[in-house]
Amino acid sequence: MPLHLSDLLARPDLRLSVTYDVPPQQLARTIEAATVSDLPAPGKWLQGGELLMTIGLLLPMEPAACRAYVRDAAEGGAACLALGLGQGLPYQEAPEPLVRAAEEAGLPLLTVPDEVPFIAVTKAVFDARADEQRALLQRAFATQRRLTAAATGDGLRPMLAEWAAATGVGAAVLDPLGRLLATSERAARPLPAQAHDLLDRVAARGLRGSASSTAAGQQLEVQPLGARRLRGLLLLTGRPDDAARSVVPGLVSLLSLELERRHLRDEPERRRRSALLSELLADEDPSADRARDMLRSAGLTAGRVRGVVVAAEGAPTGRTAAATAGTGSGATTGAGPATGTGPTAGTGSADSTAHTDGPGPMDGPGPADGAAQEMAADLALAVPGGLVRVVDGAPGAVIEAVVGEELDIREVLARFAPRCPAGIGPATAPEAVRVSLRQAAGLLAVSRAGNAPAEARQSQASRLLLDLGDGTTLHGYADSVLGPLDLADHGEELIATLAAWLETGGAWDATSRRLGVHRHTVRNRLDKAMDLTGRRLDDPDDRFDLWLATRIRGGGAPSGGSGGSKGSNGSGGAGGRPAPPPPGR
Numbered sequence: 238m239p240l241h242l243s244d245l246l247a248r249p250d251l252r253l254s255v256t257y258d259v260p261p262q263q264l265a266r267t268i269e270a271a272t273v274s275d276l277p278a279p280g281k282w283l284q285g286g287e288l289l290m291t292i293g294l295l296l297p298m299e300p301a302a303c304r305a306y307v308r309d310a311a312e313g314g315a316a317c318l319a320l321g322l323g324q325g326l327p328y329q330e331a332p333e334p335l336v337r338a339a340e341e342a343g344l345p346l347l348t349v350p351d352e353v354p355f356i357a358v359t360k361a362v363f364d365a366r367a368d369e370q371r372a373l374l375q376r377a378f379a380t381q382r383r384l385t386a387a388a389t390g391d392g393l394r395p396m397l398a399e400w401a402a403a404t405g406v407g408a409a410v411l412d413p414l415g416r417l418l419a420t421s422e423r424a425a426r427p428l429p430a431q432a433h434d435l436l437d438r439v440a441a442r443g444l445r446g447s448a449s450s451t452a453a454g455q456q457l458e459v460q461p462l463g464a465r466r467l468r469g470l471l472l473l474t475g476r477p478d479d480a481a482r483s484v485v486p487g488l489v490s491l492l493s494l495e496l497e498r499r500h501l502r503d504e505p506e507r508r509r510r511s512a513l514l515s516e517l518l519a520d521e522d523p524s525a526d527r528a529r530d531m532l533r534s535a536g537l538t539a540g541r542v543r544g545v546v547v548a549a550e551g552a553p554t555g556r557t558a559a560a561t562a563g564t565g566s567g568a569t570t571g572a573g574p575a576t577g578t579g580p581t582a583g584t585g586s587a588d589s590t591a592h593t594d595g596p597g598p599m600d601g602p603g604p605a606d607g608a609a610q611e612m613a614a615d616l617a618l619a620v621p622g623g624l625v626r627v628v629d630g631a632p633g634a635v636i637e638a639v640v641g642e643e644l645d646i647r648e649v650l651a652r653f654a655p656r657c658p659a660g661i662g663p664a665t666a667p668e669a670v671r672v673s674l675r676q677a678a679g680l681l682a683v684s685r686a687g688n689a690p691a692e693a694r695q696s697q698a699s700r701l702l703l704d705l706g707d708g709t710t711l712h713g714y715a716d717s718v719l720g721p722l723d724l725a726d727h728g729e730e731l732i733a734t735l736a737a738w739l740e741t742g743g744a745w746d747a748t749s750r751r752l753g754v755h756r757h758t759v760r761n762r763l764d765k766a767m768d769l770t771g772r773r774l775d776d777p778d779d780r781f782d783l784w785l786a787t788r789i790r791g792g793g794a795p796s797g798g799s800g801g802s803k804g805s806n807g808s809g810g811a812g813g814r815p816a817p818p819p820p821g822r
Contacts (some may be wrong), residue, residue: 238372239267240365242317242345245288251361252353253319256331256339256346263345266316271362273355277306280313288362290319290355293327296335303338311344318344319358323351376480380404381487388491393419396491404484406475410492413440413467413652414619428472435459436470440652443467460489466611468496500614507617510535511626514639518671528667532639537622539641544662544674547616547636547654548681549609609634615653620644635678639670650690659690711789718786721769731769734762736787739780 243264246253269286275294276282283289289310297303310318318339320331331348339346349358380403387395397408401421409420409428415436417425431452438448439459444467449458456476462469471492477485517523517531532542609627613636617623624639636654640646642664650659660680662673673693680691722728722735734752738759741747749756763774772779 239369240362242266242268242288244268244365245358245361246347248361250353251358252350253347253358254350256320256336256348259345263343266345268316268362269366271355271359273359278309280309280311280315283310283313283315285314286316287314288317288319288358289315290321290349290358292321293332293335296327296332298332298334300334300338303332303334304341307335307338307342307344311342315344317347319347319349321349321351321355326351373480373483377483380480380484384484384488384491388495393492393495394421396488396495397421400484400488404475404477404481406473406477406481408474408488409472410462410496411436411470411472412618413469413615414649415440415470418469429453429455429457429474432457432459432472432474436472439470440467460485462489462493462496464493464497466615468493468500507614507623507625510617510623511613514624514626514637517624517639518637518674521671523668525666525668528670532622532624532667535622535624537624537639537641539621539643540666541642541664542639542667542670542673543642543646543664544670544677545638545640545646545650546660546662546674546677546681547612547638547650548658548685549612549634549636549654609636612636612654612657616649619649619653620646635681637674639674647690656688658684660684661690661692663693715786715789718770718782719790721771722766725765725769731762731766732787732790734759735766735783736791738763738774739784739787743774 241264245251245268246255246264267286268288270284271288271290272283273290274282275291275296277295277297279289279291297306307318320328320335322329322331331346336346349355380400383399383403384396387399390396393410397410397419398421400406400408407421409425410418412418415433417428420426429452431450435448435450435457436459439446439461442461444461444463444465447458447460449456451457455474458473460471460473461467462471469492471489473485513531513535517528520527523531532538613625613627616636616638617625620638620640621644622639622641626637627634628637640649646661650657658681660677660683662670662675662677662680665673676693680693683691716723719732722731725731734748737751738745738748741751745756745759748759752759766772767774770783772783774780774783
């Protein structure tokens, strides 16, 4: 318990007295320390919470000077003033100007009798603080013992429930993607919106940092969990006191051990799913029913799937997606890659699209095979179905995965395989996933060149052109085509209308609906734009130039330098995914 001013007044051995009727809220002030000073302006030497004692050797008696003295002490953080009285001292009772000044400032003023030395008051304060620290440590040890006992039980929840019961602070454990694994409450409640941002920030840093914030008056704190790799996240909701704060590292350690045990327990299942994927890919011509049944047996029920191939060569060490040590308990090595040259492997006819998810080179020596296995285990946890395997090859191991079409695979790769070359195959029927993997493997070179995962999409050659082009050159080209519209009145409206018309394939009604204007307005704007640019919409060359220029302006090209970068919606254009350019160029 903290030491309050009322506790000191209750000590009969100190015989302290108040000089005026002190309000209860002032008597409840916490005393952090005791100090003696006879300086006329002691405020700058205080740190806050002190019982400031003086014999008044230099104390002024003028009312204004007394008010200045008391104000200086209060602004310095003093919790209370104490005046020593006695024979041979300047004062035998508290002077009235000082009492009035203290009462006006709301600073309690005590008197210390002659027979009580200041050192006795000082020892009483620091003895009480020492008792407080011992009580804090005892509570911390008791909480730690309760957590340790709970750790011998089954799972995460017993530890979280004991923590909440001992500290009053809520707790939840989530996986690295923010999915709830366990909570201290019997019924899980939705997380505060601000908690998701904290979880993302900590997960992006792996084991290297924590974060805290306040939402709706409630403190939120996120701690990473794991031994050598990020296995989960601890979310604390509430403000731990000093005793609970000292136990947080122990809670993190116990939860990390439980997650590591869970990771090891899951190894046989990861091996089974890896073998299932190898079995599916070994069949050069699986029936649709058999392929779907195999995916469903792993929990992957998506109607269309895509293959993903990741080269572990660029994995950064010491972060979420790679480890510098470990035995690698992830998915097992498959019998052979699906990227071979078998008759059903395909030739990769779809065009590729590179998307930048993070800076940094992708070349350089790769981690040990154990790190590739660990990365595969992370990916298996993150993707529904967990169909992931590691395939040995030259120049190093690659990770193959089959995921549902609806999964945001770029987010998963950014979290668990940052800076690693990655190819994303087109969405296919389950029986054709071998072809999708073949195309994904073919995009690894594009991914290395663009420092970003490369995705195969039908009819997206223009996207590859824009991503691999020099940004300065592309934007200069767009300026040369659209420059007359930039200088015109309402030029932004003209460019937006032109882009929408091109993206809808020249459909007037669709363009008017997209822009929310009458079709005649669309026609008038386009006529004006053609007059200003000297172009013709019925000329295939002009139409391609206009489409490419608006595509660059809409976010389809990098802002500078080389390498791919996508716009804010990932597809560029003024309002959605653009239609391919018309034929004729």
